[in-house]
Amino acid sequence: MPESLQRDLLPGTLYMMILRTLQDEPLHGYAIAKRIREWSRGDLEIDDGSLYPALNRMLVKGWLKADWGTSENNRSARFYRLTASGRKQLEQESTTFKRMVRSIQLVMADR
Amino acid sequence: MSWWKAIGHRIGHFGRRSRFDAEMDIELRFHLDSQIDDLERAGLSHEGAVAQARRRLGSRLRTIEDARQAWQFRWIERLASNLRYALRQCRKHPGFAALVILTLGLGIGANSAVFAAVDAVFLRSLPFPEADRLVHVYQRHPKTPLTQTAPARLEDWNRLNHTFQAMTGFYAEDVSETSGDLPEKLTQVWVAPRFLDVWGITPALGRDLSPDELREGGAPAVLISDGFWRRRFAADPGAVGRQLRIGGLSPTIVGVMPATFQFPIRDADVWWPVPFGGMWAQPRMRAATVYFTVGRLKRGVSIAQARADLATVQSQLAKTYPKTDADLSADVQPLDAEMVRPVRGSVWLMFGSASVLLLIACVNVAGLLLLRSIQRQHEMTIRASLGGSRREVVWQLLTETGVLAVLGAGLGLAIAAAATRTFRVFAGSLPRMDEIRIDWRIALYALAAAVTVTFVCGLWPALRATAGNLNLRLLRTAPRHGTGRHRLQWMLAGIQISMAVTLLVAAGLLVRTLQEIGRVSPGFEVRSILTFHVSASYAETTDYRRMTERIDRTLDTLRAIPGVAAATTVEALPGIPGRAQREVTLVEGRSEDQPKLFADNRYVAGSYFETLKIPLLSGDWCRQTAAVQAMSAPRPPMVQAALVNRSFANVYFSGSSPIGHRLVDAGGGPGALISGIVADTREQGLNAPPGPTVYWCFSAPGPTPFFLIRTIGDPAAIAGTVRRKMKELEPARAVYGLTPLEEHLDEAYRENGLRAVIVAGFSISAVLLALIGLYGTLGYLVDTRRREVGVRLALGALRQHIIGRFFAQGLVVATIACAIGLGVSVLFGRLLSGMLYGVSTADPTTLGFVAVIILGGAGIASLVPSVRGARVEAVQVLRDE
Numbered sequence: 001m002p003e004s005l006q007r008d009l010l011p012g013t014l015y016m017m018i019l020r021t022l023q024d025e026p027l028h029g030y031a032i033a034k035r036i037r038e039w040s041r042g043d044l045e046i047d048d049g050s051l052y053p054a055l056n057r058m059l060v061k062g063w064l065k066a067d068w069g070t071s072e073n074n075r076s077a078r079f080y081r082l083t084a085s086g087r088k089q090l091e092q093e094s095t096t097f098k099r100m101v102r103s104i105q106l107v108m109a110d111r
Numbered sequence: 112m113s114w115w116k117a118i119g120h121r122i123g124h125f126g127r128r129s130r131f132d133a134e135m136d137i138e139l140r141f142h143l144d145s146q147i148d149d150l151e152r153a154g155l156s157h158e159g160a161v162a163q164a165r166r167r168l169g170s171r172l173r174t175i176e177d178a179r180q181a182w183q184f185r186w187i188e189r190l191a192s193n194l195r196y197a198l199r200q201c202r203k204h205p206g207f208a209a210l211v212i213l214t215l216g217l218g219i220g221a222n223s224a225v226f227a228a229v230d231a232v233f234l235r236s237l238p239f240p241e242a243d244r245l246v247h248v249y250q251r252h253p254k255t256p257l258t259q260t261a262p263a264r265l266e267d268w269n270r271l272n273h274t275f276q277a278m279t280g281f282y283a284e285d286v287s288e289t290s291g292d293l294p295e296k297l298t299q300v301w302v303a304p305r306f307l308d309v310w311g312i313t314p315a316l317g318r319d320l321s322p323d324e325l326r327e328g329g330a331p332a333v334l335i336s337d338g339f340w341r342r343r344f345a346a347d348p349g350a351v352g353r354q355l356r357i358g359g360l361s362p363t364i365v366g367v368m369p370a371t372f373q374f375p376i377r378d379a380d381v382w383w384p385v386p387f388g389g390m391w392a393q394p395r396m397r398a399a400t401v402y403f404t405v406g407r408l409k410r411g412v413s414i415a416q417a418r419a420d421l422a423t424v425q426s427q428l429a430k431t432y433p434k435t436d437a438d439l440s441a442d443v444q445p446l447d448a449e450m451v452r453p454v455r456g457s458v459w460l461m462f463g464s465a466s467v468l469l470l471i472a473c474v475n476v477a478g479l480l481l482l483r484s485i486q487r488q489h490e491m492t493i494r495a496s497l498g499g500s501r502r503e504v505v506w507q508l509l510t511e512t513g514v515l516a517v518l519g520a521g522l523g524l525a526i527a528a529a530a531t532r533t534f535r536v537f538a539g540s541l542p543r544m545d546e547i548r549i550d551w552r553i554a555l556y557a558l559a560a561a562v563t564v565t566f567v568c569g570l571w572p573a574l575r576a577t578a579g580n581l582n583l584r585l586l587r588t589a590p591r592h593g594t595g596r597h598r599l600q601w602m603l604a605g606i607q608i609s610m611a612v613t614l615l616v617a618a619g620l621l622v623r624t625l626q627e628i629g630r631v632s633p634g635f636e637v638r639s640i641l642t643f644h645v646s647a648s649y650a651e652t653t654d655y656r657r658m659t660e661r662i663d664r665t666l667d668t669l670r671a672i673p674g675v676a677a678a679t680t681v682e683a684l685p686g687i688p689g690r691a692q693r694e695v696t697l698v699e700g701r702s703e704d705q706p707k708l709f710a711d712n713r714y715v716a717g718s719y720f721e722t723l724k725i726p727l728l729s730g731d732w733c734r735q736t737a738a739v740q741a742m743s744a745p746r747p748p749m750v751q752a753a754l755v756n757r758s759f760a761n762v763y764f765s766g767s768s769p770i771g772h773r774l775v776d777a778g779g780g781p782g783a784l785i786s787g788i789v790a791d792t793r794e795q796g797l798n799a800p801p802g803p804t805v806y807w808c809f810s811a812p813g814p815t816p817f818f819l820i821r822t823i824g825d826p827a828a829i830a831g832t833v834r835r836k837m838k839e840l841e842p843a844r845a846v847y848g849l850t851p852l853e854e855h856l857d858e859a860y861r862e863n864g865l866r867a868v869i870v871a872g873f874s875i876s877a878v879l880l881a882l883i884g885l886y887g888t889l890g891y892l893v894d895t896r897r898r899e900v901g902v903r904l905a906l907g908a909l910r911q912h913i914i915g916r917f918f919a920q921g922l923v924v925a926t927i928a929c930a931i932g933l934g935v936s937v938l939f940g941r942l943l944s945g946m947l948y949g950v951s952t953a954d955p956t957t958l959g960f961v962a963v964i965i966l967g968g969a970g971i972a973s974l975v976p977s978v979r980g981a982r983v984e985a986v987q988v989l990r991d992e
Contacts, residue, residue: 029138052138053180055178
């Protein structure tokens with residue numbers, strides 16, 4: 001189930017979900033992946049191999065900034081945080097996404 | 112945790128890419144370890160957890176590669192988008208773009224054209240293999256300016272040194288070649304042994320001279336030039352092996368030199384080896400000055416080493432031959448530098464001027480960009496608020512400048528191509544100038560100039576435009592009017608004016624030099640003199656008596672033409688520089704230890720002084736014509752009468768009279784009687800003071816001397832009559848080169864003129880750019896203060912007063928800048944001093960003239976915007992608010 005969901009993930013939703021996990025606090029890569037899994041109650045599993053390229057693309061786009069910091073278990077890790085334009089992007093995408101999901105639900109509703 | 116430290120250390124050492132990889136590696140390892148910990152906590156065995164975590168992460172290298180690509184791709188994408196944006200800006204503001212492109216095109220074009228000359232003259236090596244090993248070797252004697260050496264000494268140098276691969280020498284002579292239907296005048300170069308070894312080239316056809324042909328009494332053999340081969344043999348390969356007929360000998364052609372071999376003497380036809388031996392080997396001939404000597408250094412030998420080596424050799428020779436070699440020293444110079452010495456100063460001057468012009472263009476463009484950046488402040492603020500970092504915005508602005516600079520460089524190359532074509536036409540006779548061309552090196556130079564320009568004039572405005580917190584600026588809608596920024600703009604305008612002033616002063620001094628040379632009284636008649644040649648064969652030199660009779664007969668015919676006041680022949684034209692002084696000796700009356708006599712030796716017909724109106728000071732004219740003895744060698748016969756000029760008498764006969772003494776030319780013989788003293792003239796060049804001169808009275812120093820006639824009317828008008836009369840007298844001969852003496856003199860000073868014209872062109876462009884800069888600065892200031900002016904007018908200020916204040920501001924800056932420019936000119940004026948004649952580097956006329964032009968121009972450039980600034984209608988401005 002997680003595998004197939006992952007493959008069919010709507011384009012752009014990976015970025016959106018990463019942005020969402022970072023809305024409240026900066027996180028390192030592993031925590032981002034873990035949080036997505038937990039929040040989806042284990043239904044969504046991000047492929048670790050595609051997480052980091054995605055993070056780098058988001059850095060390039062200027063949505064994220066990365067700083068080296070110390071993790072909970074006292075090791076050095078890279079923490080990602082939202083920039084102003086990242087926050088704006090999240091707002092925009094989540095609005096569109098929610099509207100689209102609602103619309104699709106309406107179309108697909110049991111009649 | 113030493114593993115981390117090791118990585119950390121490596122991070123510091125490696126470049127960006129490996130640093131990125133290392134950081135990714137740390138990050139992924141952290142990810143993996145965290146995953147393993149979590150899985151173990153969930154109950155998996157250590158091995159199982161490791162395996163599962165590894166599987167989830169996949170290939171670490173692949174992941175790093177993918178992540179890195181995110182950045183690489185972006186770099187190109189950003190550049191492309193920057194370029195797109197820059198081009199859109201150009202299209203949106205075509206006026207601004209055109210102004211910048213034109214300004215930079217002018218600056219880069221002038222600079223690239225002159226760089227092409229620098230490249231040809233200084234940077235490109237001579238067209239020989241390993242040309243940097245070629246040197247000019249010469250001797251110095253404290254008492255003579257001559258640097259040629261004797262064949263015997265050349266052989267000694269070549270034999271005794273340890274630093275040269277080989278040395279050779281040469282000298283040129285005009286000879287008559289008589290194997291064809293008609294005798295032909297050839298330029299023959301006598302060459303010492305090892306000639307081709309030194310140049311490092313081989314004949315294009317045939318072979319080099321064999322040892323047998325280089326032996327005294329060996330078979331006579333010659334190499335011929337490509338030009339002669341085509342002209343005479345129609346490029347027939349069978350020419351090799353044929354015989355020529357020169358001076359009673361029949362040398363065999365053994366080889367044809369390649370067309371590119373145009374050095375040392377460009378129009379050489381024949382190279383004839385001079386074996387060492389016989390007369391030249393006699394010790395007394397060591398005093399002769401024959402060969403221009405060229406050597407090829409061994410690999411890795413420096414000029415200093417060669418110099419030291421030759422000094423040792425020459426000190427040995429001084430002991431062996433104290434009589435001839437004691438006072439001599441030997442010196443070595445790189446051959447390429449030696450060749451271009453005459454034009455070196457001019458080329459550097461032009462390069463300097465062109466660089467100042469480019470600098471002015473840069474400052475000008477920097478000013479324009481600064482103004483633009485103020486207008487675009489709003490745009491900058493928006494870009495910053497959209498998440499563009501300062502670095503990104505600066506890069507964007509630099510890309511825009513870069514696009515304009517590259518377009519400017521393109522325009523500049525087109526200008527340079529046109530300029531160099533003109534250059535080759537006008538300066539083709541100067542050394543190596545014919546090699547000037549626009550090629551990839553020049554294109555590369557122009558491109559490098561564009562990149563430099565981008566940073567020099569783009570970086571500062573870009574940094575200023577993005578300085579401070581961009582986000583906060585959104586609050587202000589109007590441009591900021593800080594006085595600091597205005598001070599900066601005034602400074603830029605002032606710098607341009609100062610630099611333009613220095614160029615204008617240089618140009619002014621060069622023009623004044625031309626004027627002074629033109630104003631010099633040469634001491635001889637210039638205006639109404641017509642010069643020409645009458646064709647003749649060098650074969651005539653086998654019978655000097657007939658040749659002299661023929662030339663005298665021609666002179667008589669010319670004198671009989673109505674409108675001709677006088678006629679003469681002369682070996683070399685007066686007032687044309689470039690002849691070395693030669694030694695003369697008195698037959699009697701001077702002892703060995705007295706200083707040697709050096710004089711400019713001129714062969715002239717007796718009527719020379721009458722024709723050129725040179726007055727006789729004492730004694731008598733040349734009464735005797737030269738006694739022409741039967742001569743077979745191509746050397747002028749013994750001249751029996753001579754005149755000397757006043758300098759000669761003053762320098763060598765202070766107090767006593769030289770009249771009645773007998774003089775001998777270097778050749779020896781019975782000597783010519785000094786019959787009189789004539790006034791000093793500037794025979795050696797209009798810009799050279801007269802020096803000791805001996806006039807040998809002989810009308811036929813060669814078969815084709817210059818004929819000079821003084822006409823009563825316009826010299827050019829009588830040309831037709833001269834041709835007609837000559838046709839009646841000598842139907843088989845052609846009259847050619849009919850040119851007024853004035854034109855010859857103009858031609859001789861063409862380099863001076865060209866130099867002055869080019870620097871003047873640069874300086875006029877510079878002044879225009881600087882004035883445009885001033886105009887733009889004041890115009891901007893006026894615009895930003897529209898509102899203030901409106902308010903003040905409404906409060907009753909006088910319009911004249913406002914004009915006056917703006918105007919004064921422009922003029923004060925111009926005056927200060929002009930004063931600084933003049934000061935700099937006087938300080939650096941000595942760079943020019945070698946090219947000036949008759950004016951000092953602080954010439955008050957020139958400096959005053961420059962100040963008037965600059966301040967006058969600045970006045971106009973300031974007045975226009977000032978008036979415009981005060982024409983504001985108070986009501987209109989207040990309504991706009």
